[in-house]
Amino acid sequence: MTAKEMFEKLGxxxxxxxxxxxxxxxxxxxxxxxEILFDTDTKTYHCNLMITIQEHQAITQQxxxxxxxx
Numbered sequence: 001m002t003a004k005e006m007f008e009k010l011g012x013x014x015x016x017x018x019x020x021x022x023x024x025x026x027x028x029x030x031x032x033x034x035e036i037l038f039d040t041d042t043k044t045y046h047c048n049l050m051i052t053i054q055e056h057q058a059i060t061q062q063x064x065x066x067x068x069x070x
Contacts, residue, residue, distance in 0.1 A: 003062035
């Protein structure tokens with residue numbers, strides 16, 4: 001399963017913020033957005049809320065697909 005498929009299964013939607021930045025976002029409850037943003041120039045990611053094990057697995061898969069980790 002691809003990272004995008006894993007995120008979508010968790011209710012996230014893909015978005016592109018800039019040439020080098022993309023991520024996934026969803027709502028926690030009705031008022032709290034959760035975003036996981038990847039920066040391909042700096043090889044970093046940022047989460048604005050605590051994440052679950054399943055989200056961590058999707059992040060790890062995304063980093064593998066980007067070639068950041070094996």
